[in-house]
Every structure is written in structure tokens, then in C-alpha cells.
Amino acid sequence: MVAEESMGKRTVRELLGLGALSGQVKEGCNGEWYLLVNETEFLPLVTSLAARECALIGLICTERFSPGAPFSLLYIFEKKGVLLVVVLDTAQSAPSIARLLPSACWSERDCRDGFGITFQGSFDERRLLLHETYPDDYHPLKKDVRNVPPIMKSSVEPSEEYPFRNVQGDGVYQIPVGPVHAGIIEPGHFRFSVIGEKIFNLEVRMFYKHRGIEKLAEGKPADEVVRIAEAVSGDESVANTVAFCNAVEKIAGMHVPDRAWALRTILMELERIGSHLGDQAGMLVDVAFPLGASQFAVIREEVFRMNDLLAGSRFLRGMVVPGGISRDIRTEDLVALGQFVRQVRKRYRTGLKIVLSTASVIDRFSPTGVVRRSILRPLNITGPTARASGANGDVRVDHPYGIYARHLPTVRVLHDGDVLSRFTVRASEILDSLDLIERLLNALPDGPVRVACDAKDGYALSLVESARGQSLCWLWIRNGVVERYKVRTASYCNWLAIEHAVQGEIVPDFPLINKSLNLSYAGTDL
Amino acid sequence: MNLAFGLYLVLNTAAVLLIAPLFVSIIKKVKAWAQGRSGPSVFQTYLTLAKLLKKETVYSSHSSWVMRLTPYVSIAAVLVAALFVPLVFVPEPVGGIGNIILLLYLLALARFFMALAGLDAGSSFGGMGSSREMSISAIIEPTTIIVFAALVFVFKSLNVFDMFAASAAAGAPATPTLILLGISLFIILVVETSRIPVDNPETHLELTMIHEGMILEQSGKNLALMELSAAVKLTLLMALLINLIVPFGLTTTLAIGTIAVATVLFVLKATVLAGIIGLFESSMAKMRFFRLPSLFAMAFFFSTLIIIIEVFA
Numbered sequence: 001m002v003a004e005e006s007m008g009k010r011t012v013r014e015l016l017g018l019g020a021l022s023g024q025v026k027e028g029c030n031g032e033w034y035l036l037v038n039e040t041e042f043l044p045l046v047t048s049l050a051a052r053e054c055a056l057i058g059l060i061c062t063e064r065f066s067p068g069a070p071f072s073l074l075y076i077f078e079k080k081g082v083l084l085v086v087v088l089d090t091a092q093s094a095p096s097i098a099r100l101l102p103s104a105c106w107s108e109r110d111c112r113d114g115f116g117i118t119f120q121g122s123f124d125e126r127r128l129l130l131h132e133t134y135p136d137d138y139h140p141l142k143k144d145v146r147n148v149p150p151i152m153k154s155s156v157e158p159s160e161e162y163p164f165r166n167v168q169g170d171g172v173y174q175i176p177v178g179p180v181h182a183g184i185i186e187p188g189h190f191r192f193s194v195i196g197e198k199i200f201n202l203e204v205r206m207f208y209k210h211r212g213i214e215k216l217a218e219g220k221p222a223d224e225v226v227r228i229a230e231a232v233s234g235d236e237s238v239a240n241t242v243a244f245c246n247a248v249e250k251i252a253g254m255h256v257p258d259r260a261w262a263l264r265t266i267l268m269e270l271e272r273i274g275s276h277l278g279d280q281a282g283m284l285v286d287v288a289f290p291l292g293a294s295q296f297a298v299i300r301e302e303v304f305r306m307n308d309l310l311a312g313s314r315f316l317r318g319m320v321v322p323g324g325i326s327r328d329i330r331t332e333d334l335v336a337l338g339q340f341v342r343q344v345r346k347r348y349r350t351g352l353k354i355v356l357s358t359a360s361v362i363d364r365f366s367p368t369g370v371v372r373r374s375i376l377r378p379l380n381i382t383g384p385t386a387r388a389s390g391a392n393g394d395v396r397v398d399h400p401y402g403i404y405a406r407h408l409p410t411v412r413v414l415h416d417g418d419v420l421s422r423f424t425v426r427a428s429e430i431l432d433s434l435d436l437i438e439r440l441l442n443a444l445p446d447g448p449v450r451v452a453c454d455a456k457d458g459y460a461l462s463l464v465e466s467a468r469g470q471s472l473c474w475l476w477i478r479n480g481v482v483e484r485y486k487v488r489t490a491s492y493c494n495w496l497a498i499e500h501a502v503q504g505e506i507v508p509d510f511p512l513i514n515k516s517l518n519l520s521y522a523g524t525d526l
Numbered sequence: 527m528n529l530a531f532g533l534y535l536v537l538n539t540a541a542v543l544l545i546a547p548l549f550v551s552i553i554k555k556v557k558a559w560a561q562g563r564s565g566p567s568v569f570q571t572y573l574t575l576a577k578l579l580k581k582e583t584v585y586s587s588h589s590s591w592v593m594r595l596t597p598y599v600s601i602a603a604v605l606v607a608a609l610f611v612p613l614v615f616v617p618e619p620v621g622g623i624g625n626i627i628l629l630l631y632l633l634a635l636a637r638f639f640m641a642l643a644g645l646d647a648g649s650s651f652g653g654m655g656s657s658r659e660m661s662i663s664a665i666i667e668p669t670t671i672i673v674f675a676a677l678v679f680v681f682k683s684l685n686v687f688d689m690f691a692a693s694a695a696a697g698a699p700a701t702p703t704l705i706l707l708g709i710s711l712f713i714i715l716v717v718e719t720s721r722i723p724v725d726n727p728e729t730h731l732e733l734t735m736i737h738e739g740m741i742l743e744q745s746g747k748n749l750a751l752m753e754l755s756a757a758v759k760l761t762l763l764m765a766l767l768i769n770l771i772v773p774f775g776l777t778t779t780l781a782i783g784t785i786a787v788a789t790v791l792f793v794l795k796a797t798v799l800a801g802i803i804g805l806f807e808s809s810m811a812k813m814r815f816f817r818l819p820s821l822f823a824m825a826f827f828f829s830t831l832i833i834i835i836e837v838f839a
Binding site: 176177181183196291292 | 658731733809813
């Protein structure tokens with residue numbers, strides 16, 4: 001253990017490459033490293049981290065974190081095996097790093113809206129989550145703002161309307177799509193600039209149903225916030241709850257029983273299977289091949305029924321709690337799960353064979369909606385999307401949590417980056433998850449599934465791999481209640497991939513590309 | 527105008543209006559079965575149309591008379607076109623009725639107004655639907671002309687009635703030439719009725735719509751008329767295919783017995799054809815929009831081949 005720790009520290013030192021700074025590095029509760037820097041050190045450090053191929057995976061603003069500073073900005077950098085949190089204290093403003101690390105763009109706008117922090121030299125000064133009708137100088141995440149609905153502007157002048165990126169030229173016209181769609185879809189606005197059918201530019205606008213989840217969690221004990229964490233995004237509720245509970249447990253410095261982690265892992269993998277099956281069915285519906293789609297939709301429904309049997313909830317809610325899981329799963333249900341897994345694997349393979357041997361489907365899937373590898377790190381694209389574009393990244397392997405270190409999944413990597421690759425990566429992951437569930441069932445440890453978890457004060461960073469990719473949770477507990485709860489789901493970053501993936505494609509292929517990226521509106525719109 | 531022809535006008539129109547919705551439902555049912563679903567009842571389209579007829583018609587404030595006129599032009603054009611394609615009884619043609627070129631352009635008239643109505647309300651999806659529909663029709667039109675020209679060469683007549691009479695008289699199972707023609711006609715049917723792999727009639731994705739995009743702004747009884755004209759168009763194209771390729775039962779004499787038998791046979795044949803369309807749709811994904819001309823090229827190729835055979839054989 002000691003050797004491992006010093007190795008972690010050595011890696012961070014190497015990463016920093018600045019002898020002077022590395023002395024101030026401090027280890028956090030969950031193996032992440034914190035480094036407090038001042039404004040003069042900040043930009044050179046970020047430049048050097050960017051040059052060392054670190055990804056900026058999150059930017060969190062929080063109040064009264066460091067003594068004497070009103071606000072602290074936590075820049076979370078990730079490289080395989082290392083998580084470094086660069087803390088920059090500020091009164092009101094900070095230098096923008098979005099030009100250096102584009103994944104900072106939305107986060108900086110987020111911090112500006114939430115806390116009123118200004119970022120000097122940023123290239124995008126537009127508001128992000130507060131739309132036009134919100135009052136000026138309203139920063140809801142500040143501690144002195146009460147969590148009540150603000151008085152909205154009754155009318156918006158044309159000059160105040162959100163300025164979309166403007167693409168001009170002969171024959172260029174814009175297609176506004178959403179936030180209300182023809183099908184039952186969550187709200188999001190897509191502004192296409194097209195010539196004929198060809199897409200030249202797409203701009204995505206989200207945050208039409210902002211729920212204020214971060215603010216809602218503040219001042220509540222951890223046990224209550226679990227329900228909020230579950231509601232971040234419906235079909236990744238286990239992943240987000242595990243991320244939250246893991247943070248609580250790491251802050252408390254407690255050990256969660258092995259049986260609880262094994263069952264949590266089974267639930268997380270079931271959730272992944274359900275989500276991937278839904279995507280695959282959706283992709284086939286979008287190319288109008290319902291014969292293939294129904295194969296996966298039927299299995300997905302059966303997975304949900306299995307979830308209901310195991311957890312009493314089709315979306316596996318109410319199971320994961322700080323300290324373990326809320327109740328043990330009956331042995332006969334686990335036996336039924338084992339049989340189900342074997343039966344599903346066989347049927348899934350058959351369905352997959354039908355789909356992948358249909359020429360018209362392959363023709364639509366390939367080479368559509370290519371996500372180039374070069375945008376993955378700058379935008380922090382993760383999950384199956386990144387793995388289909390050649391990135392060898394998976395939180396379960398890079399930063400193992402729970403019992404994944406003992407059950408490392410194979411990282412399925414493909415290189416084409418198109419819809420077909422994303423479909424195939426998901427197919428491999430479904431089969432892997434089925435195998436993993438079966439392995440866990442065969443060697444399920446006995447013992448308690450829950451131990452008492454007394455919340456302690458402190459903060460921790462927790463990362464999990466949801467079906468959509470890297471889901472991040474930073475939790476700060478003070479005086480026994482949540483002081484700041486920040487979630488950044490994979491979709492928050494992955495949404496920007498679609499703006500790149502559709503360029504040069506035709507408008508009728510957009511729904512397919514969108515579905516293949518599986519982006520959550522709710523997970524973005526906290 | 528003789529009595530037989532007068533009766534034909536009334537009965538054929540009534541029959542086509544009555545059975546057209548059935549075939550739409552049968553296709554849906556077959557597709558549902560292929561997916562392992564039970565699907566809506568085969569009478570669902572009738573109920574939907576009845577419901578729409580009772581509903582209020584809402585017009586966009588941007589729309590003009592085009593929007594209001596289009597459903598009537600569409601159903602009128604399609605019903606007149608349906609008179610050109612006898613379902614079960616072929617009378618002596620009177621006047622210009624049955625001219626295959628006129629048939630083609632009656633359908634084009636309905637489509638032209640539908641595209642105008644798509645543009646009229648000023649929504650982006652209607653515009654996209656119209657633009658796509660016009661692109662497709664510009665490409666499919668020469669193909670349709672060639673297919674019809676092949677028909678003309680085979681039957682030595684420009685008149686659908688004469689063609690039907692000739693095929694009914696021959697009665698025998700289709701010749702190889704006719705089977706080739708059948709493939710071409712089937713492709714035209716799929717394109718004209720906006721089905722997979724050209725368009726997806728069941729889609730909810732506004733960005734991929736062609737036919738559905740154009741009628742997105744229609745509501746109430748206007749929508750019912752648009753849906754009904756789509757159903758009638760499907761039936762008349764099916765009738766064209768059936769009565770040329772498998773004409774048995776088709777009658778040229780006005781007698782209740784033969785007409786009853788012909789009607790039953792036609793419904794059976796059309797049900798089988800609807801089933802084939804449903805299975806065909808289930809067997810493949812929608813084609814990429816810009817790949818569509820290759821599908822049309824197939825129909826073009828077979829028809830050209832027939833013309834060459836007919837001219838030089």
C-alpha cells in the first residue's frame with residue numbers, strides 16, 4: 001500500500017514537472033491529488049498539463065472552500081491512473097483556459113451563470129444554463145441566493161435573444177429544430193446551417209428544463225441526497241448513485257462490504273446492458289429497420305422486468321445507498337438472473353447476426369457520423385463514443401472503483417469512429433457485461449450488504465463509468481450536510497461531439513448520428 | 527356514354543374508396559407480425575379516418591389558400607386517376623379515359639399541390655419534405671415514363687383499359703417480360719407511395735420525413751383527405767400491378783356473378799400483394815437519401831430491356 005501511494009505521488013510529480021509546485025500536492029480521500037496554485041502559477045501549469053496530454057474533465061466552482069477566498073475553482077485533470085485537482089482561489093475572475101482546453105468552454109459558462117465568475121479572454125461570453133428570460137445578475141448557485149423561482153423577464157427584446165453562430169454564404173439557410181420535437185423526446189434545440197441537405201454547421205442548445213439539482217442537494221444530509229442523485233438521469237441512476245455513495249463512503253473512510261460491491265456491480269452492468277440495448281434498438285428504428293430493432297427492444301424490456309424482480313424498480317432505483325445497498329437480493333432471484341443471462345446472451349447473438357448481415361443497415365451505419373480521434377481529448381469525449389473512435393479509455397480500468405480492480409473489463413476499441421463502430425462497441429460491451437454478471441454470480445461473496453455509514457466532513461472526487469461514459473461527482477460535506485454536490489455526466493461533454501460528427505453529413509442522417517451517440521438531456525440539464 | 531360505363535364510374539370510385547384503407551392496414555399488420563408484435567386491427571385506418579373527419583381543422587396563420595385547396599385537389603386528382611385503373615371490371619373506354627400518360631400526370635398534379643402545401647405553412651420540415659419529394663419525383667419521372675413506355679410496347683396501346691382487356695383475354699400466367707415489368711412497377715409503387723426504402727411512413731423523426739413532412743401541418747378532415755388520397759394512390763398502383771401481371775378474374779362483361787367473383791379475387795390478390803409489400807419493407811432499412819437513384823435505376827434498366835426486346839424480337 002505504501003509503495004503504491006508513493007508511486008501515485010511520483011506520477012503526479014512527473015506530470016507536474018515543476019519541482020516547486022509538487023511540494024504542495026496533497027492527496028484527497030479517493031486517491032485524487034489536490035494542488036493549490038496562485039494566479040501567476042496557474043496558466044503555465046495548465047499549459048504544461050495540456051502539453052502532457054492531460055484532459056480537463058471537470059471545472060467546479062465552490063464558495064468558501066479555501067480560507068480567505070470567496071470562490072475556489074477546481075480544475076480536474078485526468079490522465080490514465082492520475083486525477084489531479086488544481087485549485088485556484090479567486091475573488092471574482094479567473095483567466096479563461098477554453099482556448100487551451102476546449103472542454104472548459106461550457107464549464108466556464110456554467111460557473112459564470114452559477115456564481116458570477118468572469119473568465120478573462122474567453123471566446124464565448126453567452127449564458128449557458130440561464131436562458132434569456134432569467135433576470136440579469138442572477139447567480140443561483142451562490143450561497144446567499146435562496147432556492148426559490150426567480151422573477152422571470154416578461155418579454156425578451158430581439159437584441160437580447162441568444163445569438164447562434166452565424167454561417168453565411170450563397171444558398172446557406174438555417175433549420176431550427178426543437179426544443180419541441182415531433183416524437184416524445186426531451187427538449188433541446190438544434191440549429192443547423194445547411195446547403196441543400198448537407199450540414200455545414202450545427203449548434204446545440206440545451207438547458208430548457210434546468211432543475212437546479214446542485215442547489216437542491218445543498219444543506220441536506222447524504223441519505224436524502226441519494227434520491228436526488230438517482231434523479232440526475234433516469235437510465236443511469238445506478239451509475240450516478242454509485243458515484244455519489246462512493247464519494248460519501250470515501251469521505252467517511254469506511255469499508256463497504258464485498259457483497260454490497262458485487263451486487264452494486266451487477267446492477268451497474270444490468271443498467272449498462274439496458275441502456276446499450278435501447279440505443280441499438282433506437283439506431284435501427286432511425287434507419288427504418290424495425291425488424292432488427294424489435295429484437296433488441298424485446299430483450300431490453302425483459303432486462304427491465306428482471307430489474308424489477310431484483311430491485312423492485314425497472315430502473316433499479318432505491319437500491320444503492322451510502323454504506324452498501326438497501327436490501328439483499330434473494331438467492332432465488334439471483335438464480336433466475338443467472339438463467340436469464342445465459343438465455344439473453346444466446347438470443348442477443350442471434351439478433352446481432354441478423355442486423356449485422358443486413359446490407360442496407362450496414363450501408364446506413366458506415367461511414368456515417370464520424371467522430372474524429374483528434375477531438376476526443378480536447379472535448380473530453382468518453383464512453384462507447386470515444387472507444388469507437390480509437391480511445392483506450394474506461395473509468396473501470398483507468399480508475400477502478402469498487403471491485404472492478406479484481407474484475408477488469410476488456411476495453412473494446414475500434415478505430416473508424418462511425419455509427420457502425422459505436423454500434424459494434426456497444427454489442428461487445430453488452431456481451432462483456434453479461435459475462436461479468438455471470439462471473440460475479442458464480443463467486444458471490446457472503447456477508448452483510450450494508451454497514452452503517454456515518455457521514456463525516458470532507459470532500460472527495462468520484463468517477464464511474466456509466467453506460468454513456470465517464471460520470472464525475474465531486475462532493476463536499478460540511479457540518480454533516482452536503483455543502484456542494486457537483487455532477488458532470490458523460491453527456492455534458494459528449495454533446496459537443498455531435499456538432500463535429502454531423503459536419504458534411506446530410507440532414508436525414510442526423511437522428512441516426514444523434515442516437516448512436518446516446519446523449520442524455522437530463523444528465524446535461526441538472 | 528353507355529350504361530356500363532356509367533355504372534363503372536360510380537362503382538369503381540365507391541369500391542376504391544371503400545377498400546383503400548384496408549390495404550394500408552394490412553401492410554401495417556404484416557410489418558407488426560414480422561417484428562413479433564400483434565399490431566393494430568386491420569380496420570384501424572378506417573377508424574383513424576373517421577376520427578380525423580370529426581376533428582377540427584387548424585390552419586397556420588402563415589398559410590394561404592394553397593393549404594385549404596390542396597386536400598381537395600389531391601383527393602380529386604387521385605380519384606380521377608383511380609378511374610383510369612379499373613379494379614375488377616373493364617368497360618369500353620369512353621373519351622380519353624385510361625390514357626397512361628394522363629394517369630401519370632394526374633398523380634403528378636396531386637404531388638405538386640402536396641409539395642406546395644408543404645411549403646405554404648412556412649415550417650422548416652414542410653419545406654424539407656417538399657424539397658425532397660420534388661428531388662425524388664424529378665428523378666423517378668423519367669423512370670416512370672420508361673416503365674410506362676415498356677407497357678405501351680408490350681400491349682401496343684396507350685390505354686390502360688386496352689392493356690387490362692388484353693391481359694385479361696390472355697389470362698395465362700405472366701410471361702417473363704411481364705415479370706420484369708412487374709419488378710419495375712413494384713419499385714414505382716414503393717417510390718410513389720413513400721415506403722421503405724425510400725421513405726418511412728411510420729417515422730416520428732421530423733428531419734428524415736419526406737411524405738409525412740409535407741402533411742405535417744395538415745389537420746382534421748384535411749389530413750383525413752390527404753391520408754385517404756395516399757391510400758387510394760396505393761390501391762390504384764397495386765391494381766395496375768395486379769391486373770397486368772395476374773389478371774385472372776378480371777372481367778370485361780357486366781354481370782353480377784362475374785363481378786362478384788372478380789371482386790373477391792381482387793381483394794385476395796391485393797391482400798397478398800400488401801403482405802409482400804409489408805415483408806419487403808421489413809426486410810431492409812431505409813436507403814441513404816442520395817443512394818435512392820440506384821433503386822430507380824433498377825426499374826429503368828428492366829424497362830429499357832423490355833423495350834429493346836419488344837422492338838427487336
